[in-house]
Amino acid sequence: MRSLPSAVMTADALSTVRTRFAPSPSGHLHVGGARTALFCWAYARQQGGKFILRIEDTDQKRSSDAASLGFLRDLKWLGIDWDEGPEFEDCGGGEFGPYFQSQRVETYTKYLDQLVVEGRAYYAFDTAEELDAKRKAARAANQNYRYDGSAAMALSPDEVQRRLDVGEAAVIRFKLPHEPIVIRDEILGEATIAPEQLDDFVIRKADGFPTYHFAVVVDDELMQVSHVLRAQEHFMNTARHMVLQDALGFRRPTYAHLPLIFNPDGSKMSKRDKDKTLRAAVKAKGIDNLNVVFRQTAGIDAWLKDKDSQLEFDSAIMLADDLAVQLPEINVDDFRRSGYLPDVLINYLALLGWNPGGDVEKFDRAYLVEKFGFDRVLKSPAKFDRAKLLAFSHDAIQALPTEEFVRLFRAHCDEFHPEFIEKLSPEHFDLLAAANHKRSKTLDDQVRSSLFFVLEDSAIEYNTEDKNARKAIANGDPPGRAHLEALLPLLEGLHQWDVAGLEKAIGAYVEAQAGGNLGKVAQPLRVAVTGTTISPAIYETLAILGKVSTAIRIRRCLEAFA
RNA sequence: GACCCCAUCGUCUAGCCAGGUCCAGGACACCAGGUUUUCAUCCUGGUAACACGGGUUCAAAUCCCGUUGGGGUCGCCA
Structure with missing residues (x-):
């Protein structure tokens, strides 16, 4: 270990890198949050520091335990592990807890009281309705609204105490200093905010909980957070956090605000x-x-x-x-259901607002950890492009050894499509998975087109109006229908019902009766057993389906197109 | 509206900080042709961008200013 140059050891510098991801536990982890967590994690790993997870559940109306658990699983699934925070599997713990803000109210109260005693904050008794009316009036008059604390501050300490004692609802507001605030950001650079742009913001709500601004500042200090990486929507909040840090005598973490992620139409990607x-x-x-x-x-x-x-x-x-x-x-879990591999999502997400430079765009976590840096984070928002994500997924799925794809596909079906596990023998399931491998872009995208394998024979519908189906059955000389009629007894008499046996039997028929053109025979068969012209390779398809179903479906198809 | 930030193909972006090697490179999407028993692939080729206007300079995508456009914030949400 080499020691740091002394110049770096200023009062504000925190020598060990400690990053945190601090979501509110409403709903699932969405992709924006996932990317923030990813960068926090990558930076901590790169610097040999710690990655902390903190649950910002100070809004009693929204918090729920089930929701907070949900995204712990999402984070783990993505391969983002945390050193400190809620305990989940092998993650979490740590000596700076509790990591749920709702369990830290006493701590916040201590600092809140300190600010009030020092005259840096004050009680205010305005109701939400009053404030709302004033805001609206200001807007109607085309004026900027700023909270006017003169009335609240004019209250004598005794009067304040009396009203508190009778249980009147009150918030605590921070008395904003009058100096300009200079925000330093590793990505956005410097910005100077005039004090008139801010007002005496609320730091404790009437329910006794701190507001986000206050809890963040206290926790980042107490948890010794050195680097704050968060979405750009928090940029202006930084000014509030800085004045609070100054008032409280806290150190200043390094800030880095990440560009937002948008929908293709330019709207903010939202769980709504x-x-x-x-x-x-x-x-x-x-x-x-x-x-x-x-x-x-x-x-x-x-x-x-x-x-x-x-x-x-x-x-x-x-x-x-x-x-x-x-x-x-929208949520990480949605992409999991849709059959995306965690590595693919991570890779794509990392590319939204950051890139390693040059033409490199496919990489893994280790590469991200090695190369990540604030200097290559973009300043402008990025649109989430599902087509590109899909292309990445396709490449990753194709790069998998087939045995690995089969294993992953089985796990995916276990969770999301149990009917495939239940209705197919293990051997046939594996055959199906392997047959689907080269047609798959995700773990899920061939599920819909494979449904015919698990449907009852009587549930297969033949749409005689369908252009492709008609072409396969009615066109040609002889027409597909004739091939099906000829094939039926042949297949029913076939003893070796597997890929090799089918290939041999049907192959011979094709040579003799279809001039060696497999398509002339495969397409009618496909329509017969699936109702559509879409399926895996025909021999695999029939092998998995079985002799009985194949025969039944060919008969039903002939009837339907009679 | 006020304040802050931003601006390269349809999209994600490289190049910009250290101006010339950029009539701007890659990827995705799109279009055309080819391979393939369906679907999906795969191969080859192509269309496509420095927002605009001024400066600075021998030289600007790169530096400066302005305009326009986009975004963020302005909660007892986080």
């Missing part, structure tokens, strides 16, 4: 986007066409009207199914 999609679909279809379950669900009207309200996860899935709309993937 799913509900937005659903509302639009409901409105387009008309509420009367909704499934009765939903029409009768209490609150569906309120949900339709309130842009901020969110449906429960299961309800959203059901409604999307009912409306036949695809919900946008």
Whole structure:
């Protein structure tokens, strides 16, 4: 270990790198949060420091334990492990806890009291309604609203105490100093904020909890956070945090504000986007066409009207199914369900707002850890491009050895599509997985087209109007229909029902009756067993399906197209 | 509206800080052709950007100023 030059050891410098990811536990981990966590983690790992996870649950209205657990799993799935924080599997713990802000209220109160005693903060008794009215009035008059603390500060200490004693609701506000505030940011550079741009902001809510600004500042100090990496929407907040640090005599961490991640249409990528999609679909279809379950669900009207309200996860899935709309993937968990590999998501996310320079864009965690630096983080927002993510996924899936793909596909089905595990023998499942490998872009994208394997024979539908199906069955000389009729007894008499046996038998038929053109025979077969022209290679498809189902489906198909 | 930040192909971006090697490179998407028993791949080729206007300079995508455009913030949310 070499020692640092003494010049670096200023009062503000924290010698050990400690980064933190500090989400509020509302809902799942979304991709923006995941990227912030990723960069925090990568920087800590690179510097041999610590990565801390802290749960910012100071909003009693929103917090829920189940939600906070959900994204711990998401983080682990991405391969982002934390040294300190909530204990989960082999992560968490640490000597600077508790890591849930709701359990640190006493600590905040101590510092809050200190500021009040020192005259740097004061009680204020305005109601939310009063403030709201003033804000609206200011806006109507085209004026900037700033809180006027003169009335609150004019209150004598005795008067304040008396009103507190009778239980009047009060917040504590920070008395903003009058000097300009210079924000230094590793990514954005320097910005000077005039004190008039800020006002005496609330640091303790009426319910006794600190506001975000206060809790962040206290915790970052106490947890010895050296580097704060967070989304750019917090840039202005930095000024508030800095004046609080000064008032409290705290050290100043290094700040780095990350560019935002947008939807392709330029709107901010939000967890509300799913509900937005659903509302639009409901409105387009008309509420009367909704499934009765939903029409009768209490609150569906309120949900339709309130842009901020969110449906429960299961309800959203059901409604999307009912409306036949695809919900946008927003959360890490959504991408997991969609069959993306964690390494792929990590790689793509890392490229949003950062890159290692040159033409390199495929890399793993180790490379990110080695190369990550604030100097290569972009300043402007990036749009999330699902097509590019899909392309990355495709490459990664194709690079997998087939045995590995089979293993991952089985794990994916275990969790999300158990019917494939239940209805197929282990051997046939493996054959299906292997047959799907080279057609797959994700672990999930061939599930829909493979459904015919697990459906009842009678559930296969033949759409005689379908152009491709008609072409396969009715066209040609002889037409596909004739091939099916000829093949039926041949297949029913086949003893070796596996890929090799089928290839031999059908291959021979093709040579003799279809001029060696496999497509002439494979396509009718495909339509017969799937109802569509889409399936894995035909021999694999038939081998997995089995002789009985194949024969039944060929008969049904011939009837349908008769 | 006020303040702060930003600005290269449709998208993510390299190049900019240390001006010339950039009539701007890569990837995704798109288009055309080819391979393939379907689908999906795969191969080859192509279209496509320095927001605009002024400066500085022998020379500007790169430096400066302005305009325009985009974003963020302005909560007892975080």
